[in-house]
Amino acid sequence: MLDTRPIRVLIVDDSLVVREVVTELLDRQAGIEVVGTAADPYEARELIKSLRPDVLTLDVEMPRMDGVTFLRNLMRLHPLPVVMLSSLTHEGAEVTLDALEAGAVDFIAKPGSESSDRTLEHFTQVLRQKVVTAAGLTRQLATRARQRPASTSVTPRVPAGNPAFDFSQNLIAIGASTGGTEALRDLLQVLPAKLPPIIVTQHIPAGFSARFAKRLDGCCQLQVKEAQQGEPLLPGHVYITPGGRHLLPIRMAGEFRAQVDDGAPVNRHKPSVEVMFNALAELDTRRSALVMLTGMGEDGAQAMTGCHDRGLLTIAQDQASSLVWGMPGAVVKRGGADRVLPLNRIASALLEHCYLGSAQ
Structure with missing residues (x-):
């Protein structure tokens, strides 16, 4: 009833x-x-x-x-x-x-x-x-205490040998909203330092993103910082979109750079995952990867599906491990996810993709 x-x-x-x-x-x-x-x-x-x-x-x-x-x-x-x-x-x-x-x-x-x-x-x-x-979310709260230790205890093994592609010519892009601050920490802190540049859009207000980036930097092998206008996007680094701004990766003189934009909200969000994923699609990289983590609404789902159709790897967090299965669920419903994974298996999938070329 x-x-x-x-x-x-x-x-x-x-x-x-x-x-x-x-x-x-x-x-x-x-x-x-x-x-x-x-x-x-x-x-x-x-x-x-x-x-x-x-x-x-x-x-x-x-x-x-x-x-x-x-x-x-x-x-x-x-x-x-x-x-x-x-x-x-x-x-x-x-x-x-x-x-x-x-x-x-x-x-x-x-x-x-x-x-x-x-x-x-x-x-x-x-x-x-x-x-x-x-x-x-009452049920999710009851199980989250059991899920969090499981997600943080799994450290993926870095495959032996050389990477499958040039890290300087590809990106990993991650979108998240409700529940995302903790999901991002769980994911990023188990990743090794040797990875392509990682760009992150988490729905967060101005004034919070720099503190959030500093916290992540203290628990990760990767170097984490708030993205700055025009700076190069380097392998081994994570760039957090500034609160109240959009982040668009661009290519300039053969390298990726951060374009921090003060445009209007998209999907009612600023920063918007849709903006970041659409910009990545325009770069036409072939080995880049996109990840959609827990979040309310559908921001980024359409753009991520477009990237999937272009042949980029797309990974959506599964419902059981998401605090809110809005954004990743919207990707899955559109048919835009190559893989639907629990949070504690996403890191391994990214490493397989980067080192073995076999995550899809």
């Missing part, structure tokens, strides 16, 4: 103004009911027991107990889908990445105190979408 009851949301934030604004914005949305608000994690803990919410929105920085500590305790004792409300500061970015690592399913940047009606409307639409998506 179809469940028609509204999604029950508990808002946890130390700011009375934020609690009131978010309550008002969500209560306007059909299918969502704000069942309570809490000023700190201690109050939230009691309300979770009595109200049994489906989703929490959680401030990252609060007194008495910080949001990340509360989140770790919550995921250990009573896993619930949590959407973090983050400030657009360096400190806010760092704490938000901690929260995603601790088990939050997604985050959204808080609107400023002087936000326009249009900005608030966009914030409301995005928040609603994230709450609805989060409400459907």
